[in-house]
Amino acid sequence: MSDEHDSDADHEFVVVVVEPETPGNVGTIARAMKNFGIYDLRLVNPPPLDPDGEAYGFAGHAREDVLPNATETTLEEVVEEFHTIGTTAISHEDSTRHIRYPFKTPVEIADSLETVKTKTALVFGREGTGLDNEEIAMLDEVCCIPADGRYPVLNLGQAATILMYELRRFTVEETQLPDVERERASEAEIDVIYHFFDDLLDAIDYREHKRKKTSRMMRRLIGRAHPTEREAATLTGVLRRAAERARHPERFRDDDN
Numbered sequence: 001m002s003d004e005h006d007s008d009a010d011h012e013f014v015v016v017v018v019e020p021e022t023p024g025n026v027g028t029i030a031r032a033m034k035n036f037g038i039y040d041l042r043l044v045n046p047p048p049l050d051p052d053g054e055a056y057g058f059a060g061h062a063r064e065d066v067l068p069n070a071t072e073t074t075l076e077e078v079v080e081e082f083h084t085i086g087t088t089a090i091s092h093e094d095s096t097r098h099i100r101y102p103f104k105t106p107v108e109i110a111d112s113l114e115t116v117k118t119k120t121a122l123v124f125g126r127e128g129t130g131l132d133n134e135e136i137a138m139l140d141e142v143c144c145i146p147a148d149g150r151y152p153v154l155n156l157g158q159a160a161t162i163l164m165y166e167l168r169r170f171t172v173e174e175t176q177l178p179d180v181e182r183e184r185a186s187e188a189e190i191d192v193i194y195h196f197f198d199d200l201l202d203a204i205d206y207r208e209h210k211r212k213k214t215s216r217m218m219r220r221l222i223g224r225a226h227p228t229e230r231e232a233a234t235l236t237g238v239l240r241r242a243a244e245r246a247r248h249p250e251r252f253r254d255d256d257n
C-alpha cells in the first residue's frame with residue numbers, strides 16, 4: 001500500500017480473493033476496498049477481468065486504481081508475507097467442515113489488531129465452496145460474520161465490505177457527519193417556543209383548568225424531541241402566527257396562509 005493511501009502507517013492491509021468465479025464480485029470488492037482505504041488487491045487464480053466487463057463495471061472509481069493494479073498471487077505467498085485472516089460462514093450444513101475454532105467476529109478481529117501492528121491479509125473464498133479446510137488451516141485467524149443461523153452465508157462482495165467496514169478505524173479518515181449538537185436549538189430558543197405556545201393558549205381562550213397540564217405536556221414533548229435551531233424557529237413562527245390570527249382574524253382576511 002502506498003503512503004499516499006495509507007492513513008495509519010502502523011497497519012497495512014491487503015485483500016486476497018481465492019479463485020473468484022464471478023468478475024462482478026471482484027469489482028464489488030475493489031470498490032469497497034477504495035471506500036475503506038485499502039488499495040492492494042491480490043487474486044489467486046482469477047477469471048479474466050475484461051476492462052469492458054462486469055468487474056470494471058461494478059468497480060466504480062476503483063476501476064482507476066485498485067482493479068488495474070490487482071496482482072496474481074498464491075495462498076502460499078500470502079501466508080509467507082502477511083498475518084492472515086481467513087473468512088468463512090458457519091452454517092448448519094457445514095459447521096463440521098471447518099474444524100478450526102474459535103472464529104472471531106469482525107469487531108473482535110479489529111480489537112485484536114489494536115495491539116498487534118502487522119501487515120494483514122484479509123482472505124476471502126470462492127463463491128461456491130468458500131475456503132477449504134486445508135486453506136483455512138494455513139491461516140492465522142478465522143473471521144465469521146454473525147448472521148441468521150438459518151442462512152448465514154453472505155455474498156462474497158458483501159462479506160468483504162462488512163469486514164473492511166469494521167476495520168475502517170485503521171484505514172480511513174471517516175467522512176464527518178453533521179454536528180447535530182451544534183445545530184440543536186439553545187435553551188433560550190426553546191423558551192421562545194414555550195412562550196408562544198402559552199400565548200396561543202391565551203389567544204384561543206384555552207380552558208383555564210387544563211392549561212397547566214397542556215403546557216407541561218408541550219414541554220415534555222419538546223424536551224424529548226431535541227429540535228434543531230431551524231425546527232425551533234419554524235415552530236415558533238407557526239405558534240406566533242396562530243395566536244395573532246386567533247386574536248385578529250380581520251388582519252388575515254386576504255391571506256391564503
Ligand SMILES: C[S@@+](CC[C@H](N)C(=O)[O-])C[C@H]1O[C@@H](n2cnc3c(N)ncnc32)[C@H](O)[C@@H]1O
Nearest residue numbers: 087088089124125129130144145153154156159
Ligand atoms: C458465498 S461464500 C462461500 C460459501 C461457502 N459455503 C462457505 O461456507 O464459505 C463466499 C465467501 O464469502 C465470505 N463469506 C460469506 N459469508 C460469510 C460470513 N458469514 N462470514 C465471513 N465470511 C463470509 C467468505 O470469504 C466465503 O468464502
